[in-house]
Amino acid sequence: MPHTTAEQVSLASSFVLQAPPGEVNDVLSDLRLVVGDDAALEAGVTQALEEYNTEQLVSVDVPGESYKMVLSPAGRIQTEEGTRYLDARNATTYVVDPINLTVSSPEPYPIPSSLATVRDALQKALDGYLARHFVPQPKAGQADQALGDAACAVFPPLVASDEDAAALGNRVWIMEVVSSRYKPTNYWSGRWRAHWEVEPDKLEVRGNIAVDVHYYEQGNVQLHTTYAPHITLPSASITAEQILQLVFDEEAQYHAKLTESFEKMRDGGFRGLRRVLPVTRGKMDWDKVLGYRLGQELAGTRSPPVASS
Template sequence: MDTTERVQIASTFLLQSPPGEINDVLNAPDVRNIIGDDDLLQEGIHPALREYNIAQFTTVDVPGTGHQSIISEAARLPAENLDEAQERFLDPRSKTSFVFDHLSLEASNPQSFEPDAEHESFRVALQTAALLYLSSHFQDGVASVFFSTKDEGPEFVIQVVANKYNPTNFWSGRWRSEYVVNLTENTVVGKILANVHYYEQGNVQLSTTHNISFTLPPAIISAPSNTAASKIIALIEDEEGKYQISLNDTYQEMGEKTFKGLRRALPLTRQKIDWDKVLGYKLGAELSSSKGMFGNS
């Protein structure tokens, strides 16, 4: 197997890393031994790290500010010339662009950025409303609103990411959502992506994608910027709330039906299990003494 193939294998592992665990995967002996050369490994996997950070909405401390911004395709600025070696990303909140190191996850070389004057007031209104929504529903999260000009007309891209890492209890999770607001077509098109990893005495991952689209009522389009922005975020809040409820219902059903369905209807003793009684068993002596009753079910 040549070096290119080894780098490709290592990159595949990295792209599948659960939330907050990419460094654990990168530093795992099995991954590092695939190539056997740390310098070559870091050089070869850089494209995979870049792809991962952009897709996962990696957050970064913005130099000279007290907040974080999101690394994403919407945040990436086009190169000013073909010879530019380091791509720059934008923090629209502070009107700052910076270079991002995909390995160290640090920002550097900040520069001021001049936004589109015609659309900046509405972008700021969306940003303000998004931050209020973030503080109400996410314990730890980052929200950024970007502006871009497309063939379909001017677009505002709202992105939210929230991470929760709990290695002590062997789980981690990430919530990402993105919405494209097009005021020419009066539409909002978005998606929610949720990833959860639980790895205590096992390895279970949940990965979901939920698409959302709706048309903006005329009353919102004709409203002042601050009012329109607040109402758009309120509609997004409603959609995300409904999806959260559906996830909770799914978890409840899995606990009550799906996991029980994975077991035999009857143990080897042909006697039904009293599930309510099982919840009362003490770990240790009582559970061990009942081993014969459970058999291999």
């Protein structure tokens, strides 16, 4: 049954969106071998890649800057020439190649000062949180470090002037945190993503935390988690540092809860599926098992065949 290129591209796109952390290029090169029409594939999956990059908060190097810029739906700007991405730290938009992630054609994107003040304060507080909990730190006695990085960004409402900002019905600042690690020598990769929508006027912060892990030594094991916390702010005049403290508390609590969930699944669901050993604590006596079956049918009784321990 022949398939049109459009159908192939739509199927390929759905695989791109499911790529584990750091493996989107591997998925793409597999798809190139399967589809066999590189030009059509690349043109077709561009949209899926842009979606993948912003959904996964892929972060890219900005020329001349020490930090990484986070690709987020909150900083995506559609222009007549195509998609541009906002680096709110230096109020500049760029064109980002969705495949090789190179950054080019900077253009200034002034942020109204009434929004920039709050944004800069949130950014400073978020940078501190990132440095304390996500930026890879060398560990004692561990020579073979995992690769990867952490990045964060704060996006203001995207309006052109202070007048427009004042006219906004709801002013929402978006904070993104992303931390990725890859350790191919130990067959794993992982990503922690946190998305926070800060809306002081409504005394609200809405979050979404997602953690993905891929472990692939002689197999394919994946962890996928989602959690959507909700924070009520005590007052609209709360400081950025105080907001970050509340966000930090939520994430720390979630991290602890997730650690507990592993124990819960191990001692609950997993144990309930298969025992380590039968109730008798001995392995099965395979020589007796067929005779046992016969005997059970004759006598109508039951005593499991186990090797004497």
